[in-house]
Structure formats: structure tokens, C-alpha cells
Amino acid sequence: MAKIIDGKAISKAIKDEVKQQVEEWKQQGITVTLAVIQVGSNQASTVYVNNKKKACEYTGIRSLSYELPEETTQEELLSLVRELNDREDVNGILVQLPLPAHMDEDEVIRTISPKKDVDGFHPQSVGALCIGQPGFVSCTPAGIIELLKRSGVEIAGRECVVIGRSNIVGKPMAILLLRENGTVTVAHSKTADLKAVAKRADILVVAVGKAKMITSEYVKPGAAVIDVGMDRDENNRLCGDVDFEDVEKVAGSITPVPGGVGPMTIAMLMHNCLESVKLQGK
Numbered sequence: 001m002a003k004i005i006d007g008k009a010i011s012k013a014i015k016d017e018v019k020q021q022v023e024e025w026k027q028q029g030i031t032v033t034l035a036v037i038q039v040g041s042n043q044a045s046t047v048y049v050n051n052k053k054k055a056c057e058y059t060g061i062r063s064l065s066y067e068l069p070e071e072t073t074q075e076e077l078l079s080l081v082r083e084l085n086d087r088e089d090v091n092g093i094l095v096q097l098p099l100p101a102h103m104d105e106d107e108v109i110r111t112i113s114p115k116k117d118v119d120g121f122h123p124q125s126v127g128a129l130c131i132g133q134p135g136f137v138s139c140t141p142a143g144i145i146e147l148l149k150r151s152g153v154e155i156a157g158r159e160c161v162v163i164g165r166s167n168i169v170g171k172p173m174a175i176l177l178l179r180e181n182g183t184v185t186v187a188h189s190k191t192a193d194l195k196a197v198a199k200r201a202d203i204l205v206v207a208v209g210k211a212k213m214i215t216s217e218y219v220k221p222g223a224a225v226i227d228v229g230m231d232r233d234e235n236n237r238l239c240g241d242v243d244f245e246d247v248e249k250v251a252g253s254i255t256p257v258p259g260g261v262g263p264m265t266i267a268m269l270m271h272n273c274l275e276s277v278k279l280q281g282k
């Protein structure tokens, strides 16, 4: 049976480290501040935004909340972002996605200062990641690297297969594994013989968005299996892209859903808020 990688416990450890740093900086007169903007009232977004605010409360990070109506114009949102870019007392800016259909998300992301881009979605942050320069790293893949390291999974020199090539998970994940000296393959919906490719992996990261798609037939015995998926099963219960019950029989270690990758994303957002203070040279 595979060892379960406990994302809840690891995420708490990271939030506790952040909390300690925030307290130390407070004593030096530095307050860490995150501005969170939500446009409209998408239910899932409201849950995510509330969880982010709770994590701020836990770590002692000050959060400024901007809840804008659905009919907010692109220009109104951009001018709020510019105002927050200019504010000395704001370290990180997060615009909750997705935005309403009449808005241009790419333009909004490009308008956030790269020094305050705690989600790591700005093209400059992505470019910096690719060429190994300082900058923000997208929270979910950054959290996966922490999960692996803190669970004692060696990355250097090992075969890593990432299934999925999205801009927010698959691509940055592949670059981060490469940065850790893994030998990386990225698979996607056009990959021929996905089972054979996946079975090469010592570390298999799955981010496809298809409930329980990955069975034991895709997994090399002893591999570390990281399940990014947040899907619904036939009974409408939260599950991952990996068929947990089947794969845990062959994997060396595995993340559950819920309680694996999910909690890490918010922990890394808190971590990125500390990075924002450093990047701003404070």
C-alpha cells in the first residue's frame, strides 16, 4: 500500500512558518498586505476567496477585500489594479478568476505589477521562471514541489511525467521539476500511448480534469503519484483525476483528494505574499 502524502499537514506547517515570519516582520514595523479582488458573485469563486481570507487571518497577513459588482467595466477594474500597484502599503494583488465574460482576463493579469503578482500568472513571472530568475511561481505547482520535498521524494535524476499542459498547472509544473533536475516529459490529449509514457514515471503528476482517469495500468510500481484534479465522481463527491483505490495498491506514495494538492495552493499563496515583500525590497 502506498504512503499517503498528507497535504493538509504539510500545508499547515508552511502556514505556521509564514505566520512566524509575519510576526517577526511585524515587530520590525513591516505589515504584509494582500489585496483580493472579486468581480461578480460566482459561487465557487466566493468559496476560494473566503478560504484565502481565512488563511490570511491565520497567518497574520492583512487582507484588503474588494467585492465588485458583476457589471464592473474593464476600465474600472484596471484602474483599481493600477491604484493598488501604486500603493506602498499593498504587497500582493490577487484578482480571482474567472472574471465575467465581458472582461479581458489577460489584460487584467498584464496590468498587475510583476512585483505584486502573487498568483504568478503575469507573463513576466512566467518568463522569469523559465530562465531561472527571481519572480513569483504559480501556487499549485509550487505547492507540489513542496509536497514532494517534504515527503522525502527525490526529484533529481528521476523520470517525471506531467499529464496536462495548462498555463497554470502543467507547464509551470514541468519547468519546476526541470529546475529540480528531474528528467521531464509533458503528456497531453494528443500523446500517443499515454499508458506507456505514464508508466515510465518515478514521479507522475496528473492535471487533466477527468475524474479517476488514471488507473494502476498507468503507474509504475513504487512511483510517487500527485493528483491535481478536483472533479466530481458518479455520486457528485469530490474526487481526483486518479483512481485512488486502484492506484494506491501499486504506487509508492500518493496524494489523496481532498487533502492532497488542494490545501497546498493556499499555503503557497501565503508564502508568495512573503516573497512579495522581499521582491519589493522591504
Ligand code: NAP
Residues within 6 Å of the ligand: 140, 163, 164, 165, 166, 167, 168, 169, 170, 187, 188, 189, 190, 191, 194, 207, 208, 209, 210, 228, 229, 230, 231, 261, 262, 265
Ligand atoms: P485544463 O486547463 O483543462 O488542462 C487539462 C490538460 O489535460 C490539457 O493540457 C489537456 O490536453 C490534458 N488532457 C485532457 N484530457 C486528456 C486525456 N484524455 N489524456 C491526456 N491529457 C489530457 O485544466 P487545469 O486548469 O490544468 O486543471 C486540471 C485539473 O486540476 C482540474 O481538475 C482542476 O480543477 C484541477 N486544479 C486543481 C487545483 C488545486 O488547487 N488543487 C488548481 C488548479 C487546477 P490538451 O492541452 O491537449 O487539451
